[in-house]
Amino acid sequence: xxxxxxxxxxxxxxxxxxxxLRCVPISNHLYFYWYRQILGQKVEFLVSFYNNEISEKSxxxxxxxxxxxxxxxNFTLKIRSTKLEDSAMYFCASSVNHYEQxxxxxxxxxxx
Amino acid sequence: RKEVEQDPxxxxxxxxxxxxxxxxxxxxxxxxFFWYRQDCRKEPKLLMSVYSSGNEDGRFTAQLNxxxxxxxxxxxxxxxxxxxxYLCVVGNYGGSQxxxxxxxxxxxxxxx
Numbered sequence: 001x002x003x004x005x006x007x008x009x010x011x012x013x014x015x016x017x018x019x020x021l022r023c024v025p026i027s028n029h030l031y032f033y034w035y036r037q038i039l040g041q042k043v044e045f046l047v048s049f050y051n052n053e054i055s056e057k058s059x060x061x062x063x064x065x066x067x068x069x070x071x072x073x074n075f076t077l078k079i080r081s082t083k084l085e086d087s088a089m090y091f092c093a094s095s096v097n098h099y100e101q102x103x104x105x106x107x108x109x110x111x112x
Numbered sequence: 113r114k115e116v117e118q119d120p121x122x123x124x125x126x127x128x129x130x131x132x133x134x135x136x137x138x139x140x141x142x143x144x145f146f147w148y149r150q151d152c153r154k155e156p157k158l159l160m161s162v163y164s165s166g167n168e169d170g171r172f173t174a175q176l177n178x179x180x181x182x183x184x185x186x187x188x189x190x191x192x193x194x195x196x197x198y199l200c201v202v203g204n205y206g207g208s209q210x211x212x213x214x215x216x217x218x219x220x221x222x223x224x
Contacts, residue, residue, distance in 0.1 A: 043214040103155040
């Protein structure tokens, strides 16, 4: 069964550093998403991406965040200058029809 | 007002029991409805979509009442492997409101 994959599984970074989280969506899916989950809290939507552009974004997704699909298979989330409060689990998801979304295993980001 | 509300539990039930989870959502314009399950420190996994007519998948039955803005999940003959957190999820598309809106989840623990 095809799966969304994410790398790395755990990233530790210092405050102020840039991080790039990587995702490989399911191959025939056209819609891509990033969500985050702070420990003990609910999953929160960050951004959706379709046809090589952002289609929706939340208030969390400010100028420090960007997304890219650099090569037709990878989908990346960049955080330019990390803050302590960016520490969370980041999930990538994909969908064939913008309806049912399938999540990757997540990247645990720890900002020190 | 919380967008998606669930009883946090935990629900502690013996194997073989029937257990029901309820969820309410605040946005009457919501367009799609799902139940996901999430194991500890893992990604949300789609359990089932929820349709107005109600739907069943093996031991799981989901119901949607749009007039009351209420969603339910019934698990019959519960197994030890059903122990997880069950997430009520509502799809709102368009604008910065978000894409999938998650509840905080209801924790289920099935005991032998």
